Amino acid sequence: MNEDQQSPSGPFEHPVVTMRNPGDMVDALPFLLGFFPSDSIVALGLQGPRRRQGGTVRIDIPDRSIWPEAAEEVARFLVALSEHRDRTPDAVILYLCRDPAPGQSGREVSEELRPLAALLAAAFREVGIPVHDSLCVSDGRWWSYSCENGTCCTEEGTPVERPGSTPAVAAAAAYAGIRVRGSLKELHRELEPVGTPTAEAQLRAFEEAIPVLVEELARRGGREAVRERTGELVDAAVARFRAGAQEVSPAEAARLVLGLQDRMARDRAAEWLDPPDVEHAQRLWLFLARRCAFPFDTQAAAPLSLLGWTAWVTGDQVTARVALGRALVADPDYTFAQLLYQAVNTGAEPQELCATLRDERRSRQRRGSSRGPGARGRTRRGRRGRCDGGVYRQ
Known part of the structure; x- marks a missing residue:
């Protein structure tokens, strides 16, 4: 299981973007990571009364059989990461991102992942961190697991890209020179082994x-x-x-x-x-x-x-x-x-x-x-922080 962390920026490194609602939180996600996450759990720590961005953890969504262990691991890792840099987060935003399987709708994905969202919320409550919001992003739409009585989203979900609008986070990111590198799947594809012949x-x-x-x-x-x-x-x-x-x-x-x-x-x-x-x-x-x-x-x-x-x-x-x-x-x-x-x-x-x-x-x-030109077979000695090792060894 891999954990990816995005370190928090200093207050003068990038323009301040206010996330007022779940839609703003979804818009900000790819700019926080540098890519569009796919099949991912993302936990964004929030610091202080103004809920400024803290550390961010991303892992692949694991097999359902280990969801409880994965939820506990995400909570522990975000706490350890945040304390290493500063202090324990005051709150967390949770994202579950997954593309639908063939014949599956985004809404079905959101319902499929609802138990995982509950496990994550429970894991963060266990370490004393409240969940500010818990969101599912799938098939170009988002749903909030924290939404009550349909006050912020509908059963059909809310489009991530709202027609006729430019998200404030996108404008601020463009101003700061931050770019999104495509999807995580695309980044992995760039590193795949070559095929035949x-x-x-x-x-x-x-x-x-x-x-x-x-x-x-x-x-x-x-x-x-x-x-x-x-x-x-x-x-x-x-x-x-x-x-x-x-x-x-x-x-x-x-x-x-x-x-x-x-x-x-x-x-x-x-x-x-x-x-x-x-x-x-x-x-x-x-x-x-x-x-x-x-x-x-x-x-x-x-x-x-x-x-x-x-x-x-x-x-x-x-x-x-x-x-x-x-x-x-x-x-x-x-x-x-x-x-x-x-x-x-x-x-x-x-x-x-x-x-x-x-x-x-x-x-x-x-x-x-x-040793002069043509010297061969030099042995490296006294290297600080290095150990000897042979071919086929790490």
Whole structure:
């Protein structure tokens, strides 16, 4: 289960938008997240007597069998998140967003999710947080579970986009330069593995690369040599992408993906974090992640984590959360993705880690210069906050 958090903005970062009714709350949702959520539970914390925006938690709507556990988890996570940044929310707005199944209406979706809304409200009451409103958004309409006697919505639901009107939140977001990146489904689709025939050619390349890599690792000093070669291949690929390349060959993609399974090789790749090359590295990580089709889908955790890392560094928290969430789907135990995901979701800043990586890169470059041209097999020592690891390990 993935949790996505949108950190609260400072009072002078964006125009103030007043949400006076449930319609305003629905209008604001995609701008709060940066995308249109689909199949999602969203909990928006509210702070103070004026109910200012606090932290936001989003998770996928789970199977019905674990709705009680999921409701408790959302409440606990929002409290922990808010207390980490400031304090416990004074109230919460709940959103349940789901597209209708074929032949299903939005109203039927709202009734189907009503028990989940009740469980969420109970979970937040248990931790002492009242529900300001609880909304279902489906099929371009919204319903309020908090509505009494039909005073704010009808059985047919209220259209999200009201004809002839421009929501105040949309105008304020446009003024602030905030854009909505499409739906969550569309963002995930951009990261899906390539299909045939590309996937078949890539599979053959993986199968051919593995025995060669195993043989290299078995040699004396093989692990260090493989790491060094992986770094050289990454550097060369980023340089080609900088020059306008859009892809690498299946053989090179396989070798890069397999080499990046080593933690130290991956950490060196993370040093591509400064403009203008960070954007070229980001395109490379996306390309490699999409080449990890079954049965090599678990190998996608490394390039997806690097994609999330570069997105976080460049301020694109939407891509960072989506990429890191998918990395944890590929490998739930992938430590690098876990740590980055937690950092992004708690509002941490990457500057300190960036400084560490820049220092490491400069130190390695000095070591390489002192050893003369053609030096190979360098061992990296004394790296702060890093552990050794082998290929196929996190």
